[in-house]
Amino acid sequence: MSAPTTILYFVNQLEFFLSHRLPLAQAAQKAGYRVHVAGPRSPSVARLEAEGFVFHHIPMTRSGVHPVQELATCWQIYRLLRRLKPAILHNVALKAVCYGSLAARLAGTRAVVNALTGLGFVFIARHRRARVLRQLIMAGLRLAFRQRRHRLIMQNHDDPRLFIDAKVVPPDEVVVIRGSGVDLDQFRPSPEPPGEIRTVLVSRMLWDKGVGDFVEAARELKRRGVPVRCLLVGDHDPGNRASVPIEQLTRWHEEGVVQWLGHSSEVAEVFARAHIVCLPSYREGLPKVLIEAAACGRAIVTSDVPGCREIVEHGRTGLVVPVRDGGALAEAIETLARDDELRRSMAGQGRELAVREFSVQKVLEETLAVYGGLL
Template sequence: MPSGKILFLATVYTHLAAFHIPFMRFFQERGVEVHAAASSAKGHKENVEAAGVICWEIPFARSPYSPANLKAYRCLKDLLWKHRFDLIHVHTPVAAFLGRYLAKITHQGPVLYTAHGFHFYKGAPRRNWLIYYNAERLAARWTDGLIVVNGEDYENARRMGFEPGRNLFYVHGVGVDLSFFGAPSYENAVRRELGLAVTDVVVTCVAEMNPNKNHIFLLNAWKQIATRETHSNNHLLLVGSGELKSYLEEKVKREHIPRVHFLGFRRDVPAILHASDIVTLTSKREGLPRCIMEAMAAGKPVVATNVRGSRDLVDDGHTGFLVEPGDVTGLAAALERLMRDPELRASMGAAGKAKIQDYSLDRVLAEMAAIYNRYLDE
């Protein structure tokens, strides 16, 4: 791989800090100068800078309708006229669209786009198909390589004209560092902190509290379960923060839903997962959810909604259960079945841990290295 300059581009630095620092280090270890460009409005720019990456501020807004993106367009255009990059790797819809167009008109090197979950998908609102699908069809002409992380997006990419092995690639997500999910020497500490007994059954959801993650659906199912006397030793841990946190806390209080613990943002997610018996995710849509991958790495069975991305990971009846979005009774039944059966939890957890080896960070780095080398060699 020749020395040179690489640019990682996303709408917010939060995304780059959470998922792409290992790939930036991959280039740095090979003598490549790594740059990143995004908005720091949500924080975490300092995490990327701490990795030795040259960072640029581009004031993107997540909404494609925001007038702030006009300023972002001008800032990014100015950056790309001043710097020539040997490869640009774009992420997230707004930054990816503007970045691909500007890379072509400023005569940059090849442009790769990782779609972490197209905003058009089976069951998506018609507006999403009209806006995002047509935007991606237009941007296809500026995309040298498209990387997808789930089966549904792979098929949609083929329909847009991308060709497997030529400019369409399937990779196993952003990878999970399995070294964080080894022997759980600290799980009892988490239970002690929360006042939970070793015999309590703990269900955990790790997700930002926004409408898409659908915590209301989960709480409605939990209400069915937790108010039964036979489940008086079951606890629900909600890990994460977000715009709906106050509303959800008020719902729990108003409806007297028992044994729900709001843990907020945590940096010890591996320990929390090891202290859990079951992990759940009730999203309306996903790309390829890392929280499910981490749960499987920790050897936990997963109950998830039957949506793109989640169903790529969860083998229904083997590594966990899939339920239809909105089926409160079905979600409650799936959780209850696992609560009652520790042997089933153990067998499903073991099956998930075996499956997730394919999604390890080492494997994904190897998959991405092959793609990067292909375009840099050209």
């Protein structure tokens, strides 16, 4: 790249950007791009700026749909695009994708990359309001994606069909890049710890991550007398409609059915102290936590839904169970808890899969190639 080219990342949460997209922004910077990041201000701004990125405050709620606030967000990102004139706008997550794409179309932005990391609450919920919102979102995206140069990055092979069949995006504009990748040096295998078998669910404490089903499975395991400890690691998320109330988490913990340990920034260490990693989610883009668990050499139990089944090969790297089925989840956890040889075999094959398919370097190379193809 002969002269610096500006790329603008538009996100609805800086913390998510740092945890999932920081290596990409660093790689873009190293490749010669001037990196700008737009989103709601938070304490993470200092870390962004320490990386040499330029931050732009865009007021945005994560889940609100207040018309005046939403229009203000669209207006602010439109004004920024007109002023900054980036060569590439890279929108991350559904709300930023919707608003950023519409603003880019009006502003005449040269190229747009949209990354849908998962389809979220609106695409998981079954009630009438969610169905109406889905229809409105698809109609809006159908309009917003009409860009001169556009690519839609999706993380699994199930989700693109939903958008292609609805004629939201043509097939030649869709690229599947499987997740954010994993640092194979940071997340490395370690021997299982001695003592009681531990199964852990690491995620935000959301109902649609299957937290309730995990607790149901823990009750069943306790009733059967299976010697396994069930741990929840992650914080409650009051900004998300699907958040499990902190009072509920506390009651489960005090009851003794599960241990809720709260947030941990040392996920690799959490896996090192566990034997089984569980994520009974209702839908995912490509869950980073399962890639990290595989890289750490831990057997996995997950649900048979988009994203999760992209990582776990049933009977080889873990066990896949029907979604929203606490009984099946308990059965799978018990199978792995009682069979050391099976569990360790799956753990080893999971590490091989992570090395072969999910290294962060592979993801970075594929994404930078998308940028290059649009310029």
